[in-house]
Amino acid sequence: MSxxxxxxxxxxxxxxxxxxxxxxVTVPLTYNVLKASTDLEQTASRVKxxxxxxxxxxxxxxxxxxxxxxxxxxxxxxxxxxxxFMAYMIYLIIVTQRTVPKMWDPYDILGxxxxxxxxxxxxxxxxxxxxxxxxxxxxDSSKNETMDDVNNRWVEMTKAYKALxxxxxxxxxxxxxxxxxxxxxxxxxxxxxxxxxxxNRWFVVAFYGILxxxxxxxxxxKWWYGTQALxxxxxxxxxxxxxxxxxxxxxxxxxVVAATSVGEEFTETLKGSRSDAGAAKVxxxxxxxxxxxxxxxxxLKSIDDPVRRKTLALLWAYLARIDxxxxxxxxxxxxxxxxxxxxxxxxxxxxxxxxxxxPLLSAYHTSQNIIQAVPxxxxxxxxxxxxxxxxxxKISKSSKSPMTFQKFMSxxxxxxxxxxxxxxxxxxxxxxxxxxxxxxxxxxxxFFKVVGERVVTPGSLVxxxxxxxxxxxxxPEKDIPPVNPLDLEDIxxxxxxxxxxxxxxxxxxxxxxLPDGSYVExxxxxxxxQPPLAHAPYFAADHAPRWHVFLAEARTGRxxxxxxxxTSFDRPIFHPDTGKPTFNVVTLKCSFQAPPQVHxxxxxxxxxxxxxxxxxxxxxVVLDVRDPKEAEVVESDDDISEPExxxxxxxxxxxxxxxxxxxxxxxxxxxxxxxxxxxDSKAVPVAQTQGNxxxxxxxxxxxxxxxxxxxxxxxxxxxxxxxxxDS
Numbered sequence: 170m171s172x173x174x175x176x177x178x179x180x181x182x183x184x185x186x187x188x189x190x191x192x193x194v195t196v197p198l199t200y201n202v203l204k205a206s207t208d209l210e211q212t213a214s215r216v217k218x219x220x221x222x223x224x225x226x227x228x229x230x231x232x233x234x235x236x237x238x239x240x241x242x243x244x245x246x247x248x249x250x251x252x253x254f255m256a257y258m259i260y261l262i263i264v265t266q267r268t269v270p271k272m273w274d275p276y277d278i279l280g281x282x283x284x285x286x287x288x289x290x291x292x293x294x295x296x297x298x299x300x301x302x303x304x305x306x307x308x309d310s311s312k313n314e315t316m317d318d319v320n321n322r323w324v325e326m327t328k329a330y331k332a333l334x335x336x337x338x339x340x341x342x343x344x345x346x347x348x349x350x351x352x353x354x355x356x357x358x359x360x361x362x363x364x365x366x367x368x369n370r371w372f373v374v375a376f377y378g379i380l381x382x383x384x385x386x387x388x389x390x391k392w393w394y395g396t397q398a399l400x401x402x403x404x405x406x407x408x409x410x411x412x413x414x415x416x417x418x419x420x421x422x423x424x425v426v427a428a429t430s431v432g433e434e435f436t437e438t439l440k441g442s443r444s445d446a447g448a449a450k451v452x453x454x455x456x457x458x459x460x461x462x463x464x465x466x467x468x469l470k471s472i473d474d475p476v477r478r479k480t481l482a483l484l485w486a487y488l489a490r491i492d493x494x495x496x497x498x499x500x501x502x503x504x505x506x507x508x509x510x511x512x513x514x515x516x517x518x519x520x521x522x523x524x525x526x527x528p529l530l531s532a533y534h535t536s537q538n539i540i541q542a543v544p545x546x547x548x549x550x551x552x553x554x555x556x557x558x559x560x561x562x563k564i565s566k567s568s569k570s571p572m573t574f575q576k577f578m579s580x581x582x583x584x585x586x587x588x589x590x591x592x593x594x595x596x597x598x599x600x601x602x603x604x605x606x607x608x609x610x611x612x613x614x615x616f617f618k619v620v621g622e623r624v625v626t627p628g629s630l631v632x633x634x635x636x637x638x639x640x641x642x643x644x645p646e647k648d649i650p651p652v653n654p655l656d657l658e659d660i661x662x663x664x665x666x667x668x669x670x671x672x673x674x675x676x677x678x679x680x681x682x683l684p685d686g687s688y689v690e691x692x693x694x695x696x697x698x699q700p701p702l703a704h705a706p707y708f709a710a711d712h713a714p715r716w717h718v719f720l721a722e723a724r725t726g727r728x729x730x731x732x733x734x735x736t737s738f739d740r741p742i743f744h745p746d747t748g749k750p751t752f753n754v755v756t757l758k759c760s761f762q763a764p765p766q767v768h769x770x771x772x773x774x775x776x777x778x779x780x781x782x783x784x785x786x787x788x789x790v791v792l793d794v795r796d797p798k799e800a801e802v803v804e805s806d807d808d809i810s811e812p813e814x815x816x817x818x819x820x821x822x823x824x825x826x827x828x829x830x831x832x833x834x835x836x837x838x839x840x841x842x843x844x845x846x847x848x849d850s851k852a853v854p855v856a857q858t859q860g861n862x863x864x865x866x867x868x869x870x871x872x873x874x875x876x877x878x879x880x881x882x883x884x885x886x887x888x889x890x891x892x893x894x895d896s
Contacts, residue, residue, distance in 0.1 A: 183359050191254050198247055201244060210713050227499050228707065231710075279297065281293050301319075414431075416520065428512075429513050430480040432480075438508065445476075451483060452469065507709055527726070537782045543782060550577055553603060553604055555600055560589070573783055575609075579643070604642050605643065605749075608639045611638055613754060620661055624795045625763050626794065629762070633720070638753065639742040640752065699713065700737070701743070712780060714778055717776075735757055767795060773788075
């Protein structure tokens with residue numbers, strides 16, 4: 170085999186080949202390792218708090234373990250090995266002696282100058298023949314020369330002489346670089362010769378067989394079946410099937426907690442002897458707790474599977490913050506919560522095709538409970554540091570009406586402090602410090618619009634535009650600045666910005682029109698500001714808060730527009746230095762297709778945060794879908810301008826209105842267009858949420874719309890907005 174091919178006997182080219190192959194793998198892997206993480210949990214800041222819960226060391230250990238699982242340890246090791254191998258190949262390239270092929274040069278062989286004439290070459294050749302001709306020259310024994318060496322040297326001299334004097338041979342030399350004409354081309358294989366020698370070839374075959382027949386199929390199969398085994402929510406398909414069977418129309422938060430215990434992932438966490446170790450102790454403590462309802466206790470007792478029964482008991486122990494008085498059980502208690510959250514997110518996805526509001530809200534509220542370690546039926550005040558169930562019950566009994574979290578935080582500071590008399594000043598300060606950093610999103614305005622249009626037509630692409638501010642619970646009213654009416658407007662992109670018009674990219678130019686007619690540049694940047702990580706001291710994983718927005722039918726309670734999830738805002742919500750709220754108006758947009766019928770559709774808009782309890786927002790909105798002919802009438806009317814007074818058209822108009830030719834024509838202010846009789850006149854009012862009302866702009870300000878219209882219909886906002894809850 171080696172006689173048929175040319176191999177790299179000196180090892181000159183083999184290091185180049187191996188360096189290239191290693192670089193093709195190592196360089197892309199390096200980019201993957203060094204690339205900045207896009208995970209929300211890796212890029213967000215944290216809520217500033219020095220609160221340390223009980224067993225904080227176990228919780229932190231669980232967090233570190235999960236972070237290690239997310240690290241690219243194997244890839245980092247592969248990169249280190251790759252660069253080590255590449256460095257060794259570079260070393261071999263440097264120290265290996267290079268074999269430089271010598272070019273055939275007739276001038277060098279004869280030892281004549283390149284500027285020598287043919288006559289001088291003839292003369293010099295004759296002198297060389299007297300010295301080097303085989304009949305004259307003798308082999309030099311000191312150089313181990315033989316007669317063959319003498320003959321070969323003379324043949325080369327003769328070729329060189331003819332290449333410089335004979336026209337045909339000279340042409341061969343000039344064209345092919347050799348007086349004998351075109352030479353055969355030899356392409357070698359950049360493998361060392363020892364690899365293909367008789368005794369080693371089977372080792373090479375075995376190496377390629379293991380690499381291509383075992384390692385490569387195993388790696389690809391493991392990757393493929395690993396991705397196929399998980400859903401898009403990163404739970405096992407078997408777990409998703411179990412969750413589907415747990416779904417029911419009137420499911421409660423407690424039922425959702427029980428449903429998350431069916432995940433197959435828990436069999437890996439509680440495997441072997443841990444599947445039922447300490448289960449009786451956990452179950453006894455949970456059943457004696459007042460955090461569970463009788464229905465929850467009955468459901469726990471009815472489970473036969475030991476793994477699921479222990480899992481559900483651990484989940485309730487986590488939610489009720491029960492001390493299990495056992496190190497291993499405490500580890501398992503904090504370990505099941507992050508897995509339960511993944512399963513709950515999968516359950517929320519399963520509920521969407523059914524279109525029912527109650528199961529979806531139950532899933533979202535269960536997410537809040539798991540992250541904050543608060544039972545479904547408990548007070549939302551427990552999500553603040555240092556508060557206990559006994560204190561929360563005492564605060565709830567102090568009011569005749571239900572003491573919600575927002576109601577408690579809206580109390581005067583002195584009254585609130587009096588209710589928290591069981592807390593020391595330091596503990597109370599810790600709790601209020603965390604409350605002041607909770608990103609409570611308060612809706613200031615919500616309306617529907619179609620980009621570039623003034624009315625919503627059937628089948629058009631509608632945007633639900635939400636203008637909101639982050640106002641932490643307990644913020645004094647005097648510290649909340651009024652909303653700038655200009656911030657409540659939504660600006661259409663330029664007509665030439667097609668990507669922005671179709672929603673693929675943010676607008677290139679974002680200008681706002683001031684009341685004086687001038688423009689200012691909008692500083693909003695879509696999706697550029699991420700809120701802090703959720704303050705969840707008992708949750709053994711970092712979690713970035715998410716806000717879900719969806720529309721439900723006001724009459725039937727079914728989901729009309731599925732949820733849109735937001736994880737970042739277009740403006741800063743907290744000052745980076747002080748940590749205080751900026752009260753900037755942020756914009757959230759949800760795009761969907763309008764109904765095909767002409768009608769005013771009332772909806773209930775839900776805004777739910779998955780990380781904090783008791784901060785949900787609910788607003789009534791009306792989508793007024795109008796006849797396309799109305800839009801055509803509005804556009805055609807806008808194209809007709811008032812004629813000049815001293816023009817022929819102006820004089821004719823004056824005559825039609827009763828004026829005389831040549832008489833002064835009184836300029837009339839353009840009348841505001843009225844809607845047809847069948848149009849819904851209630852589509853214009855602007856709604857604000859209770860406690861955060863925003864005054865409507867004056868009529869003059871309304872005329873100054875984003876699209877420079879002169880009438881009420883000329884506004885960048887489609888005339889379909891939220892109805893006032895107070896009315």
